[in-house]
Amino acid sequence: MTTEVRVPALGESVTEATVATWFKKPGDAVAVDEMLCELETDKVTVEVPAPAAGVLAEIVAAEGETVAPNALLAQIDESGKGASPAPAADKKKPADAPAEQDQPAASAPAPKAQEGQQKMSGKAVDVMVPTLGESVTEATVATWFKKVGDSVAADEMLCELETDKVSVEVPSPAAGVLAEILAEEGATVDAKARLAVITEGAAGAPAGDKQSATEAERADSAAAARDRADAKGLSPDADNDGVTAEDVDSPGAGPEDVKPRGDVEDAPSAKKAMAEKGISRDAVQASGKDGRVMKEDVAKAASAPKAASAPSKPAAPRSAAQADREERVKMTRLRQTIARRLKDAQNTAAMLTTYNEADMKGIMDLRNEYKDAFEKKHGVKLGFMSFFVKACCHALQEVPEVNAEIDGTDVVYKNYVNMGVAVGTPNGLVVPVVRDADDKSFAEIEKEIGELGKKGRDGKLTMDEMQGGTFTISNGGVYGSLMSSPILNPPQSGILGMHKIQDRPVVVGGEIVIRPMMYLALSYDHRIVDGKGAVTFLVRVKEALEDPRRLLMDI
Structure with a gap:
C-alpha cells in the first residue's frame, strides 16, 4: 500500500513553500511521525512528518522546488519493501548505486575510514525543522553549532534557523553522533525538511579519526574560502575567509588548531546587527563555536564603553581604499520579508x-x-x-x-x-x-x-x-x-x-x-x-x- 506525503497547511496567507531539505532518501525506512523533509515559507520553517511507517519509495518534489499547499511531496510504501536504511557513511553515495546499500558488510578487513563509520552504527534519527508557525513555510539555515562526527546530547543545540520573523534553535532529538548534515548554512529549507541525521547511541570518533574524516572537508572549505577571497578582491587574511596569520602563528598550533575562517561564518543575525550598529567584527568578542560571533556578542559590544577614537585620516579619493572600508552584508530573511511586504502593501x-x-x-x-x-x-x-x-x-x-x-x-x-x-x-x-x-x-x-x-x-x-x-x-x-x-x-x-x-x-x-x-x-x-x-x-x-x-x- 502506498501513502502520499503532502504539503501540510501553511497558514491563511501563505500560498507556496520551498523544499529546503530532505532528511530521508528513496529506500530509507521511515517510522510514523518521523521527519521526512523541511519546507520554508516567508514566515517559518515547517517540518513534514511521515504519515505512515514503511519505506520512502519516491521523492516527488526535490530540494529547491517551490510547492503549493497540499502538493504531493513523496510516496511511502507501507509494505516495507525496499532498500534497508543505509548507514550514515553511505548516505552521501549517489542514488544510482543502490546495490551496495543492501549488501552485508564485507568479510575482508575494513579500511580505517570504514572502521570509523562502523563506530557510528546505530539507529538513524532525523533532525527535522521544528514547527515554525501556520503561515511560515521556509527558513534559512543560519548557523551550525556542530559538525559531522561530533557527539551530541539529547536537546543540545545543533543549529539555528532564521525566518522572516524569528530565529529558531534546533535541538538534537537524541543522543549520539551527528552523522550527516543535509542542509548547509545558507540553505533555504521548508517547514518539514530534514536538516541532519544523528546516529543514536553512537560515540564520536577520536580526535585522530575526526581529523582524517574531516581533513578533505577542511581542505575543500579552505580552497573555497580562498576562491571567494580572490573573487571579492580580499587577501587570504581578511576577516571574511581564509586562514588568518594569527591562526597559523599561534604557539603550539597544529593541524587541529588551524581552522580555516571559511568554516567559521558568523551568525547572520550577528552580521546584520554589526552592520546596523556600525560595529567592526574585530571589536566583538565571539562566544560561539570556533570563534563564531553571535547576536548576543554584538549587543554586548554595542553596550561596552567606546575607546577613544583614532586620529582622523585625510579623506582619500573614491578608490580601492574606500572599498576596503565598505561591507556588504546579505539581508536577513526577516529584513527581506519586511521589505517585500511593505512594498507589496504600497503596490496593492x-x-x-x-x-x-x-x-x-x-x-x-x-x-x-x-x-x-x-x-x-x-x-x-x-x-x-x-x-x-x-x-x-x-x-x-x-x-x-x-x-x-x-x-x-x-x-x-x-x-x-x-x-x-x-x-x-x-x-x-x-x-x-x-x-x-x-x-x-x-x-x-x-x-x-x-x-x-x-x-x-x-x-x-x-x-x-x-x-x-x-x-x-x-x-x-x-x-x-x-x-x-x-x-x-x-x-x-x-x-x-x-x-x-x-x-x-x-x-x-x-x-x-x-x-x-x-x-x-x-x-x-x-x-x-x-x-x-x-x-x-x-x-x-x-x-x-x-x-x-x-x-x-x-x-
Missing part, C-alpha cells in the same frame, strides 16, 4: 493617511493619580498603550470597516479586535498580537503588551503570537518621531501611528495654554475605507484619549 492597497492631534493632559493626569494604586493591585505599571488600545477598540465598533479586510471580491468584517502592537527588535520590526483586546481590561492589556514586548526583544516570539491581527498600532514616539505616515500591515485595512508627546501652545477656551500634544496618523486602505470613515475613526480615538471617562461610559 490604495493607501491614504489622515492626521489629527490629541491633548494628552487627561491621560497624564489620570495616570499620575492612579499609577501607584494600579501597580500595587495589578503588578504592572499603567502605561499609555492600554489607553490607545481601548480607544481604538472603541472607535472600531463605530467604524467596523477599519477592522475589516479584502478577500478577493469580498469584504471580511471582524467582530473582534486582535490588536497588533509594533515592536522594534535588534532583528527588525515585529508585530505581536493582543488577541480579543476589546474584551480585556487595562491591566490585562498592559501585562500582555509587556510580555510580548520582552519576548520580541529577546527573539522568543512564536509565530502564533504574531499572526491573526486585525488592526495595528505603531508607536514611533518612543524613538522621538514627531510625525510620520505608517504603512499598512496586510491584509489589515488600518494602522494607527502614535508619536512623541511634545508641549505646544494651543488655544483652550479662547486662551493660549501649553499642553502635552501628540500627533496621530491613521493610514488606511481607501479601497474599503472611505475618507469619512477614516476621519470619524481618528476623531473618536482623539475624543477617547482627551477624555478617558468616555471609555468607561462607552460613549
Whole structure:
C-alpha cells in the first residue's frame, strides 16, 4: 500500500513553500511521525512528518522546488519493501548505486575510514525543522553549532534557523553522533525538511579519526574560502575567509588548531546587527563555536564603553581604499520579508493617511493619580498603550470597516479586535498580537503588551503570537518621531501611528495654554475605507484619549 506525503497547511496567507531539505532518501525506512523533509515559507520553517511507517519509495518534489499547499511531496510504501536504511557513511553515495546499500558488510578487513563509520552504527534519527508557525513555510539555515562526527546530547543545540520573523534553535532529538548534515548554512529549507541525521547511541570518533574524516572537508572549505577571497578582491587574511596569520602563528598550533575562517561564518543575525550598529567584527568578542560571533556578542559590544577614537585620516579619493572600508552584508530573511511586504502593501492597497492631534493632559493626569494604586493591585505599571488600545477598540465598533479586510471580491468584517502592537527588535520590526483586546481590561492589556514586548526583544516570539491581527498600532514616539505616515500591515485595512508627546501652545477656551500634544496618523486602505470613515475613526480615538471617562461610559 502506498501513502502520499503532502504539503501540510501553511497558514491563511501563505500560498507556496520551498523544499529546503530532505532528511530521508528513496529506500530509507521511515517510522510514523518521523521527519521526512523541511519546507520554508516567508514566515517559518515547517517540518513534514511521515504519515505512515514503511519505506520512502519516491521523492516527488526535490530540494529547491517551490510547492503549493497540499502538493504531493513523496510516496511511502507501507509494505516495507525496499532498500534497508543505509548507514550514515553511505548516505552521501549517489542514488544510482543502490546495490551496495543492501549488501552485508564485507568479510575482508575494513579500511580505517570504514572502521570509523562502523563506530557510528546505530539507529538513524532525523533532525527535522521544528514547527515554525501556520503561515511560515521556509527558513534559512543560519548557523551550525556542530559538525559531522561530533557527539551530541539529547536537546543540545545543533543549529539555528532564521525566518522572516524569528530565529529558531534546533535541538538534537537524541543522543549520539551527528552523522550527516543535509542542509548547509545558507540553505533555504521548508517547514518539514530534514536538516541532519544523528546516529543514536553512537560515540564520536577520536580526535585522530575526526581529523582524517574531516581533513578533505577542511581542505575543500579552505580552497573555497580562498576562491571567494580572490573573487571579492580580499587577501587570504581578511576577516571574511581564509586562514588568518594569527591562526597559523599561534604557539603550539597544529593541524587541529588551524581552522580555516571559511568554516567559521558568523551568525547572520550577528552580521546584520554589526552592520546596523556600525560595529567592526574585530571589536566583538565571539562566544560561539570556533570563534563564531553571535547576536548576543554584538549587543554586548554595542553596550561596552567606546575607546577613544583614532586620529582622523585625510579623506582619500573614491578608490580601492574606500572599498576596503565598505561591507556588504546579505539581508536577513526577516529584513527581506519586511521589505517585500511593505512594498507589496504600497503596490496593492490604495493607501491614504489622515492626521489629527490629541491633548494628552487627561491621560497624564489620570495616570499620575492612579499609577501607584494600579501597580500595587495589578503588578504592572499603567502605561499609555492600554489607553490607545481601548480607544481604538472603541472607535472600531463605530467604524467596523477599519477592522475589516479584502478577500478577493469580498469584504471580511471582524467582530473582534486582535490588536497588533509594533515592536522594534535588534532583528527588525515585529508585530505581536493582543488577541480579543476589546474584551480585556487595562491591566490585562498592559501585562500582555509587556510580555510580548520582552519576548520580541529577546527573539522568543512564536509565530502564533504574531499572526491573526486585525488592526495595528505603531508607536514611533518612543524613538522621538514627531510625525510620520505608517504603512499598512496586510491584509489589515488600518494602522494607527502614535508619536512623541511634545508641549505646544494651543488655544483652550479662547486662551493660549501649553499642553502635552501628540500627533496621530491613521493610514488606511481607501479601497474599503472611505475618507469619512477614516476621519470619524481618528476623531473618536482623539475624543477617547482627551477624555478617558468616555471609555468607561462607552460613549
